[in-house]
Amino acid sequence: MLNTxxxxxxxxxxxxxxxxxxxxxxxxxxxxxxxFTGVHLFPTPIQVIDGFNTLWSEGLVVHIASSLSxxxxxxxxxxxxxxxxxxxxxxxxxxxIATTLSKFRFLPLAGxxxxxxxxxxxxxxxxxxxxxxxxxxxxxxxxxxVIKDIAEEEFDHARTLGCTRWEMLWEVVVRxxxxxxxESIRQNLAIVWMMLISVESILAAAxxxxxxxxxxxxLGNQGRVIALQIIILFIGILLDFGLTKLRKALxxxxxx
Amino acid sequence: MKYELKQTIFYxxxxxxxxxxxxxxxxINLEEKDIVREGFAATGQIIAFVxxxxxxxxxxxxxxxxLAKPLxxxxxxxxxxxxxxxxAKEVGEGDVGFVDQKYTLxxxxxxxxxxxxxLKRSPASxxxxxxxxxxxxxxxxxxxxxxxxxxxxSGGQRQRTAIIEQLLTSKHFMVFDEPFSGLxxxxxxxxxxxxxxxxxxxxxxxxxxxxHDLKLAAEISDxxxxxxxxxxxxxxxxxxxxxxxxxxxxxxxxxxxxxxDLIEKIKIDLLKS
Numbered sequence: 032m033l034n035t036x037x038x039x040x041x042x043x044x045x046x047x048x049x050x051x052x053x054x055x056x057x058x059x060x061x062x063x064x065x066x067f068t069g070v071h072l073f074p075t076p077i078q079v080i081d082g083f084n085t086l087w088s089e090g091l092v093v094h095i096a097s098s099l100s101x102x103x104x105x106x107x108x109x110x111x112x113x114x115x116x117x118x119x120x121x122x123x124x125x126x127x128i129a130t131t132l133s134k135f136r137f138l139p140l141a142g143x144x145x146x147x148x149x150x151x152x153x154x155x156x157x158x159x160x161x162x163x164x165x166x167x168x169x170x171x172x173x174x175x176x177v178i179k180d181i182a183e184e185e186f187d188h189a190r191t192l193g194c195t196r197w198e199m200l201w202e203v204v205v206r207x208x209x210x211x212x213x214e215s216i217r218q219n220l221a222i223v224w225m226m227l228i229s230v231e232s233i234l235a236a237a238x239x240x241x242x243x244x245x246x247x248x249x250l251g252n253q254g255r256v257i258a259l260q261i262i263i264l265f266i267g268i269l270l271d272f273g274l275t276k277l278r279k280a281l282x283x284x285x286x287x
Numbered sequence: 288m289k290y291e292l293k294q295t296i297f298y299x300x301x302x303x304x305x306x307x308x309x310x311x312x313x314x315i316n317l318e319e320k321d322i323v324r325e326g327f328a329a330t331g332q333i334i335a336f337v338x339x340x341x342x343x344x345x346x347x348x349x350x351x352x353x354l355a356k357p358l359x360x361x362x363x364x365x366x367x368x369x370x371x372x373x374x375a376k377e378v379g380e381g382d383v384g385f386v387d388q389k390y391t392l393x394x395x396x397x398x399x400x401x402x403x404x405x406l407k408r409s410p411a412s413x414x415x416x417x418x419x420x421x422x423x424x425x426x427x428x429x430x431x432x433x434x435x436x437x438x439x440x441s442g443g444q445r446q447r448t449a450i451i452e453q454l455l456t457s458k459h460f461m462v463f464d465e466p467f468s469g470l471x472x473x474x475x476x477x478x479x480x481x482x483x484x485x486x487x488x489x490x491x492x493x494x495x496x497x498x499h500d501l502k503l504a505a506e507i508s509d510x511x512x513x514x515x516x517x518x519x520x521x522x523x524x525x526x527x528x529x530x531x532x533x534x535x536x537x538x539x540x541x542x543x544x545x546x547x548d549l550i551e552k553i554k555i556d557l558l559k560s
Contacts, residue, residue, distance in 0.1 A: 182389075184389055187354050187385065187391075188391040190380045191354070191383070191384060191453065191456065192404065192452070193408055194381075202393060202404075203393075206395050207393060282395070284394050284436035284437070284439075
């Protein structure tokens, strides 16, 4: 027991699980206990459960599907666009395009959304492209860092095998680092998932978790807000877990 | 032991090498020939380069393998043309096998795929290539690991995979940059065995390697070149001495007093350069 208080102490897997469960139970108990006091910052567990029930009866599953579909479309477009720029970045003439696009991640969403809304009339398409532009800047940054970190020895190795420059690009960068693409999606998906609230408020008719949370917040229904926060958090964690499993299943050599 | 020198295997003519136009190595001249020993079907050549850290051994190897163009001079290698043994060409990428210190391999290919890729320019048919790969993997004790990725191999298996891959690509000429660095005693023996396998496989097979281990260099080499700063300057390096172990009667013999004397001489050279 005392070992768990020592810095850098190695503990068993079962002990680690017990510690995590202990913290979670403590948090829930603290929440329940504080909800009985006169003044409490958080909605009570009963309010949150009510929130879940009303959300369920209002078609929560459809809203989750809408958010997931928006997210999936944005990720697919963003990955394809970003990879084209990143894979062409080793070409000196084209390198500045990818590095400049990477810098655009410092632009606020409002600025990007303004120009996109001038160009795109359909609100759903606008939602997708706001996310695509936003995610691409972060995705390009991650993949450029992966390419930059490839050791010179790997390129030299390909050259000793008589590879042409295009074969080097294909074998060392594209095929050799494809597992890193999934890892970058996993890391950047959190950003997109977080952006849902802002982006889904563009088109209320399409629904989605972001729309629900914004609506509940406006009506002051904190039980629903917390219920939605919990749902968004759990789906995010599930996606994160799923992508890690997918990477390991597809690429046995991946030891990131 | 009686031996004869035949065709030139590689030839460096007044080579200067470096980075961004600055020469780290200058005036590198050397010529190595095919050695033929009486009573032996095949005697490959094994040449060591020793030198203190930062004296440009890796830079020299980049020029020798065609990975970097010399700033001046020429690196010529034989065309391995049996009809015309003296035919030579300037070295290019892929002509010379190069195994770096880390035994770099494609991380996304299995051992079998690595071998298949190494043979991609070979004119052999698919079936012939398969046979070559199976033969090589069996000979080097890797056949049961053919479906493994590099990250699933032990250090020794990885070394052997990197060596066969380069052998299949470059045929006869291989350069190893500090192949013994950081290896335990078992892996050192395994690399020595690999060298012996390469040298005994073909008369023209030639190994060039660098090392800081003087005992190993004296034990296994035919020739040792010392790379260092010439007297009076630290601006660049060159070949400051050469020991031909064949002429000294130390090549292909058991390690003994003669080798120990040679190591002492090399130490003096290294400290001066």
